[in-house]
Amino acid sequence: MPAGPSRGFPTDPSSVVSAPRGEIGAEPGIIAGMTDVPDIARLRQIGWREPSLPDDSRRLARVVAQHRAGYELDDGVGTFNAQPAGQFLKRGLDPSVRPAVGDFVFLDHASHPVIEAVLPRRTVLSRAAAGERYERQVIATNIDYVMVLMGLDGDFNPTRIERYLALIEGSGARAVVLLSKADMADDIPGAIAAVRDRVAVETAVHAINTKDPSTVSLLAEYLGPGSSAVLVGSSGAGKSTLTNTLLGEERMATKAVRSHDSRGRHTTTHRALLKLPTGGCLIDTPGMRELKLTGEENLDLFADIEALAAQCRFADCGHSNEPGCAIQAALESGELSSQRWRSFLKLHDEREEQAATLEARIKRKAASKPPVKSHKKFRGRDEY
Ligand SMILES: Nc1nc2c(ncn2[C@@H]2O[C@H](COP(=O)(O)OP(=O)(O)OP(=O)(O)O)[C@@H](O)[C@H]2O)c(=O)[nH]1
Numbered sequence: 001m002p003a004g005p006s007r008g009f010p011t012d013p014s015s016v017v018s019a020p021r022g023e024i025g026a027e028p029g030i031i032a033g034m035t036d037v038p039d040i041a042r043l044r045q046i047g048w049r050e051p052s053l054p055d056d057s058r059r060l061a062r063v064v065a066q067h068r069a070g071y072e073l074d075d076g077v078g079t080f081n082a083q084p085a086g087q088f089l090k091r092g093l094d095p096s097v098r099p100a101v102g103d104f105v106f107l108d109h110a111s112h113p114v115i116e117a118v119l120p121r122r123t124v125l126s127r128a129a130a131g132e133r134y135e136r137q138v139i140a141t142n143i144d145y146v147m148v149l150m151g152l153d154g155d156f157n158p159t160r161i162e163r164y165l166a167l168i169e170g171s172g173a174r175a176v177v178l179l180s181k182a183d184m185a186d187d188i189p190g191a192i193a194a195v196r197d198r199v200a201v202e203t204a205v206h207a208i209n210t211k212d213p214s215t216v217s218l219l220a221e222y223l224g225p226g227s228s229a230v231l232v233g234s235s236g237a238g239k240s241t242l243t244n245t246l247l248g249e250e251r252m253a254t255k256a257v258r259s260h261d262s263r264g265r266h267t268t269t270h271r272a273l274l275k276l277p278t279g280g281c282l283i284d285t286p287g288m289r290e291l292k293l294t295g296e297e298n299l300d301l302f303a304d305i306e307a308l309a310a311q312c313r314f315a316d317c318g319h320s321n322e323p324g325c326a327i328q329a330a331l332e333s334g335e336l337s338s339q340r341w342r343s344f345l346k347l348h349d350e351r352e353e354q355a356a357t358l359e360a361r362i363k364r365k366a367a368s369k370p371p372v373k374s375h376k377k378f379r380g381r382d383e384y
């Protein structure tokens with residue numbers, strides 16, 4: 001796993017994706033009526049980890065939301081809207097270099113600010129996206145902790161946790177598993193053991209009651225100054241309730257879950273960067289809330305299985321009844337649990353299926369003549 005939050009923020013200016021200054025919307029002559037450059041303490045609250053400010057006179061802010069019409073930013077003083085520079089609107093540009101939620105960006109000083117550059121990202125959460133090419137869609141950047149929330153009620157499903165972790169793997173962010181509704185569970189140690197069986201030893205697993213204010217102190221180690229976290233998990237898992245508890249106030253609408261399947265209604269309609277009393281921040285984007293498998297997750301979590309498979313006598317072994325199958329041997333000896341093998345197969349099948357769908361879509365697209373599109377208009381990523 002790549003280095004986590006302790007990793008420094010790269011500030012090598014040569015790696016900053018930059019648009020030529022003043023290319024679009026710079027509106028020379030309009031001097032912004034802006035507040036002072038925010039100090040480091042304010043930036044810390046929005047997740048700035050560097051000991052100092054970058055040596056650049058431009059305004060620094062963080063992207064907290066992306067709308068069809070542009071971006072919403074927070075500079076530690078307040079939120080405001082901004083447009084991307086022309087550089088980011090070019091057709092054919094790899095979408096992953098466009099500003100994304102979580103990015104620190106440089107802006108010009110115009111009254112209608114323009115994002116001129118995206119600073120290097122310390123972590124990138126992304127998923128595959130269907131397009132003319134096989135591309136990555138950035139979900140959020142510069143996230144230190146992804147808190148995977150799962151209720152200890154009908155929602156509890158250790159296999160799903162494994163799948164979330166596969167998605168987080170490789171992002172640079174660390175996963176923290178939070179088993180909510182501990183106050184309603186009968187067998188907490190059993191549930192924790194079931195999860196522990198499926199996650200890396202270094203992954204933290206906590207059982208919590210999201211309504212209990214003492215969870216704040218339990219989670220404080222992840223949410224200190226300069227830290228950025230996101231909460232993910234299925235609807236009804238308790239993300240909004242936990243957010244309220246962490247904020248110490250009722251900021252998010254929560255609704256009772258439907259009793260037949262323990263799933264909640266999707267009650268969250270906004271996305272934002274929330275500054276927590278513990279000093280860190282929570283990025284709350286609907287797109288993050290239910291991470292979906294895309295067909296491109298890496299299967300590093302199953303490196304042991306890949307290693308076993310490499311020992312099979314035949315390179316194209318189907319791992320069923322081929323002679324010299326190392327997987328079958330490991331299943332027989334108990335070295336590999338059948339449950340873990342089934343999880344691997346499930347994830348693997350899902351991945352293949354998704355990849356096939358994506359490929360078919362790309363082929364269909366290539367076969368049909370591309371429509372004439374205007375590339376002048378800013379077209380944001382679809383809202384979720
Ligand atoms: N007893 C108990 N109830 C909880 C806990 N966490 C959440 N709930 C309840 O579960 C329901 C759903 O919680 P939410 O916080 O709205 O869930 P969510 O994950 O934000 O759901 P979406 O906004 O739909 O994604 C609410 O009725 C909460 O009061 C917990 O730890 N213990």
Ligand SMILES: [Zn+2]
Pocket residue numbers: 309312313317318319320322324325326327328
């Ligand atoms: Zn085999």
